[in-house]
Amino acid sequence: MENKIKITSFDEGIVIKISGDLDSSKTFLYKEKIHEHMRQIGPRYIIWDFKDLTFLDSAGIGLILGRYNEVERVNGMMGLIGLNTYSRKVIAISGLFSLMKEYASLKAFIKEEKIEQ
Amino acid sequence: MINEFELKFKAVLANELLARNAVMSFLSPLNPSYETLCEFKTIISEGVSNAIIHGYKFDNSKDVYLKVIVYENDVEISIRDFGVGIDDVNEARMPHYTSRPDLERAGMGLTIIESLSDSLHISSIPGTGVKLIIRKKLLPQYINE
Numbered sequence: 184m185e186n187k188i189k190i191t192s193f194d195e196g197i198v199i200k201i202s203g204d205l206d207s208s209k210t211f212l213y214k215e216k217i218h219e220h221m222r223q224i225g226p227r228y229i230i231w232d233f234k235d236l237t238f239l240d241s242a243g244i245g246l247i248l249g250r251y252n253e254v255e256r257v258n259g260m261m262g263l264i265g266l267n268t269y270s271r272k273v274i275a276i277s278g279l280f281s282l283m284k285e286y287a288s289l290k291a292f293i294k295e296e297k298i299e300q
Numbered sequence: 301m302i303n304e305f306e307l308k309f310k311a312v313l314a315n316e317l318l319a320r321n322a323v324m325s326f327l328s329p330l331n332p333s334y335e336t337l338c339e340f341k342t343i344i345s346e347g348v349s350n351a352i353i354h355g356y357k358f359d360n361s362k363d364v365y366l367k368v369i370v371y372e373n374d375v376e377i378s379i380r381d382f383g384v385g386i387d388d389v390n391e392a393r394m395p396h397y398t399s400r401p402d403l404e405r406a407g408m409g410l411t412i413i414e415s416l417s418d419s420l421h422i423s424s425i426p427g428t429g430v431k432l433i434i435r436k437k438l439l440p441q442y443i444n445e
């Protein structure tokens with residue numbers, strides 16, 4: 184699987200889809216790319232799509248937490264989609280489920296959290 | 301002991317992939333589940349990134365040592381650096397503790413290793429580096445003789 188990041192927007196939010204391995208050699212570049220989009224859009228919601236993620240460790244957790252603190256400042260929210268048993272486990276160990284929830288899809292997030300369209 | 305390998309590589313972040321792939325190739329013949337293999341990869345990356353980032357502070361002239369031993373029922377992983385070492389191991393093991401919040405580190409690496417493995421032993425003498433000894437079960441029914 185090729186390592187890449189794809190960022191798309193919806194209403195007041197962005198979906199960050201990371202494919203392949205997310206490790207310490209990727210986080211700096213990915214943070215820059217995410218910030219570029221955040222500057223343009225000023226999102227309140229960030230959804231991480233990990234459907235095609237093949238590797239996760241604490242470096243990725245740091246990337247998620249860093250962005251969480253940024254949307255938190257604008258009273259925003261963060262959600263996770265496309266988790267598999269492995270990524271869910273690493274995320275659970277790191278305590279992220281006390282800060283954000285997992286959703287079946289972007290649609291489910293918008294519906295469950297009553298995001299205005 | 302059933303099998304064993306050792307690897308020495310420079311303290312370059314890109315070598316995390318080398319270490320992960322080496323362990324993956326080494327353990328694959330034992331038929332671990334996809335999930336177990338992923339957990340081994342995460343454990344390796346946590347130990348190796350700590351050696352590079354904290355132990356050697358990105359000095360790429362330094363060497364990181366990885367050794368993996370397969371026993372009947374489990375696997376032992378040692379990850380060694382000869383960097384700055386850890387002053388207070390108990391503090392380092394605490395969830396969320398990091399000495400590098402400036403690098404957006406979460407302080408979760410050692411906690412993740414601990415949770416994904418069966419035991420984590422850390423020995424460190426400040427100034428002479430860190431050695432991690434990790435044991436993780438690899439159930440015998442997966443082993444294909």
Ligand SMILES: Nc1ncnc2c1ncn2[C@@H]1O[C@H](COP(=O)(O)OP(=O)(O)OP(=O)(O)O)[C@@H](O)[C@H]1O
Nearest residue numbers: 241350354355392398399405406407408409410430
């Ligand atoms: N090999 C090492 N050499 C020197 N110090 C280390 C080493 N490994 C860990 N430490 C110290 O222990 C702390 C905790 O390590 P841990 O892996 O849990 O978190 P982190 O590396 O800071 O962040 P994260 O792993 O979440 O990216 C580090 O911040 C560092 O101070």
Ligand SMILES: [Mg+2]
Nearest residue numbers: 241350409410
């Ligand atoms: Mg770490």
